[in-house]
Amino acid sequence: MxxxxxxxxxxxxxxxxxxxxxxxxxxxxxxxxxxxxxxxxxxxxxxTYTVEGYNSLIRHYLARFKRKGKCYSKQVHMIGKSLNLLMAKLNNQLSILF
Structure with a gap:
């Protein structure tokens, strides 16, 4: 949502x-x-502090989630792909990026 x-x-x-x-x-x-x-x-x-912490991490790493950003796609499927990549990296399941 x-x-x-x-x-x-x-x-x-x-x-x-x-x-x-x-x-x-x-x-x-x-x-x-x-x-x-x-x-x-x-x-x-x-x-609510745990979810707010995750929201902060997401906004930090993914520019498309920064408020009033115009640089990146807001399409739902692209948001899902971006979140999946970020969570894989943060959970040490992805050895590339960052």
Whole structure:
């Protein structure tokens, strides 16, 4: 799922994941409260720091994920390929690059 942190994007994501888990963790972004039911929503930085760390690594290594970048393709299949290569490298499964 790609997009900004607006309620509109959040609703699209929610429609795809709402039946998957029992609890949904997020930070304190206001728009999440508009579509995630209170009884299933836990807001806490302590539950989101790991994913934020991965997001930071991805933005560091892949220019296409930097905000407002115009230099690289944003096509979903290219994003997937880029992420797969990065994760392979970070997991020492790829001996080339970086």
């Amino acid at each position: 790609c997009g900004d942190r607006s309620t509109k994007t959040g609703l699209k994501l929610w429609e795809q994941v709402k039946g998957i888990g029992k609890l949904y963790y997020s930070d304190y972004w206001k728009s999440y409260q508009q579509f995630i039911p209170k009884d299933k929503h836990l807001q806490s930085k302590s539950e």
